[in-house]
Amino acid sequence: MSKHSLSSNTPVVADGMTLGVIGAGVMGQTLIRGLIASGVVGADRIWAADKNPSACSKAAETLGVPVETDYGRRVPAADLILICVKPADAPVVLASLRNAGLRRDTLLISILAGVSTDRIESLLGTENPVVRAMPNTPAIVGEGMTVVCAGSSASKIHLDRAERIFEGVGKCLPLDEVHFNAVTALSGSGPGYQFLIMEALADAGVRVGLPRQLALTLVAQTALGAAKMVLDSGRHPAALRDDVTTPAGCTIGGLLMLEDGRIRSVLARAVEEATKIAAQLGASTSKISENSASHRAGSGGGH
Ligand SMILES: NC(=O)c1ccc[n+]([C@@H]2O[C@H](COP(=O)([O-])OP(=O)(O)OC[C@H]3O[C@@H](n4cnc5c(N)ncnc54)[C@H](OP(=O)(O)O)[C@@H]3O)[C@@H](O)[C@H]2O)c1
Structure with a gap:
């Protein structure tokens, strides 16, 4: 029996609805390619957004899905949205989704390093189901390692849908959110x-x-x-x-x-340092949204 059999009747994206990817950078493009290649979601159901028009045209051409700067009109038909921008851009993106008529039941999956589900829910200001994920770049070759956890309004079915997305690009495991900074430092x-x-x-x-x-x-x-x-x-x-x-x-x-x-202690210190930095990335979204939702402080995002 497959580990998804309990909820495998629930499609990753409901019929007639779409999957949006906000941020068509390294990870956004990787996930779109993986979703299409694994057949988890068809290209005709996927759209993406990026900030720069020339980056949008280039991404649209390579991915074969629409990629636009102005994605507001697509939001109400989205059943699932993947947030793939840098942590510092999260306040602006989440506010724009809310203002674009985000449905209350649309599942949001965030891959932002260091940003907790609590923080995403409070920036969003709605009760949408939120799943937090931490993938890594070997997803590009179908050998990614991702962990996922559910926010306060997300159910087992939402988590299961998220797992099926990331299994399209490698392995995926559910994990308690308390471990996410450590995972960001180790596998991210x-x-x-x-x-x-x-x-x-x-x-x-x-x-x-x-x-x-x-x-x-x-x-x-x-x-x-x-x-x-x-x-x-x-x-x-x-x-x-x-x-x-x-x-x-x-x-x-x-x-x-x-x-x-001292290879063991050098590696342990490296992961310890990266874990501290992951925690600070989350704090950076607080400062930015307190100052101004439109303030574009340096991307400060990758990890
Ligand atoms: N790379 C990794 O190994 C990795 C692994 C796990 C998780 N993550 C997480 O994944 C996220 C993305 O990382 P990445 O490496 O893919 O970064 P990236 O290549 O910089 O991609 C982010 C994209 O989002 C665009 N963007 C910024 N603001 C936007 C907005 N308001 N609307 C639409 N698009 C917008 C950026 O455009 P501009 O460049 O023009 O600003 C950029 O093209 C980060 O939060 C990171 O923590 C990354």
């Missing part, structure tokens, strides 16, 4: 750490005489294979590492050098 920002580690290992390969492109391929495929072994086997990484660590061999030598460089 995680691809950045992995890219740095891969770059460093490829440089290491160059140091010992390998051509750069070959070194990068070896490193990336090794990372992919090791990740798949952890996920597929369900074994602890330490046990898998022991399997490849022969007595007096190369691997134990390399591992001890990594431990000498």
Whole structure:
């Protein structure tokens, strides 16, 4: 029995209605592509919005869905809206949705780093169901990792609809909101750490005489294979590492050098710092909306 079978009769988007994506940037475009490719929602039911007219035309051409700056007239027919702008732009976007005649039952899914469901609900000022999600960029290749949680007016069915959206671009798990800043720091920002580690290992390969492109391929495929072994086997990484660590061999030598460089505490400190920053991103939306809903303070958004 599929984990969605209880509510799988509920379509992700109701018949005759649409799905809107506000913010056709990196994540907005990725999600639209994933929704279309996975067949979760057809291109003919999707529309998107962005701030800059030339960015809209470019996105519309590549995505094959309408992308406009002036999306107000589309809002009343939307059954689901994905908010994919930077956290600092949230107050303006949520006010404009409310003023454009947002239906009371339209599901809003926010992917904003650091912005709580409470905060989104209070900026919106309506009782719409809200789901908060934290995806990551490997969604671009269908290998994203997303967690979702429900706001105060969202039901299990709303959460289930959100999960089906993000499963179109990878894995998705429900999680208590209290963990969201930690998740933002671990899997939201995680691809950045992995890219740095891969770059460093490829440089290491160059140091010992390998051509750069070959070194990068070896490193990336090794990372992919090791990740798949952890996920597929369900074994602890330490046990898998022991399997490849022969007595007096190369691997134990390399591992001890990594431990000498305090790799564990460096990684833990990195995630700790990113968690603190995620919490501050949410606070930035408060300051902006207190000052002025139309104030466009620097985007301050990614993570
Ligand atoms: N990138 C990631 O790895 C990642 C992962 C998880 C979650 N997130 C979250 O996802 C959100 C978007 O991130 P992103 O990397 O996709 O950012 P992005 O590439 O900058 O995309 C945001 C888009 O929204 C547009 N926008 C701004 N104000 C708007 C408005 N009022 N109406 C319509 N569109 C508007 C922006 O236009 P301008 O550029 O012209 O301002 C930009 O094209 C952020 O909140 C971030 O915290 C990102």
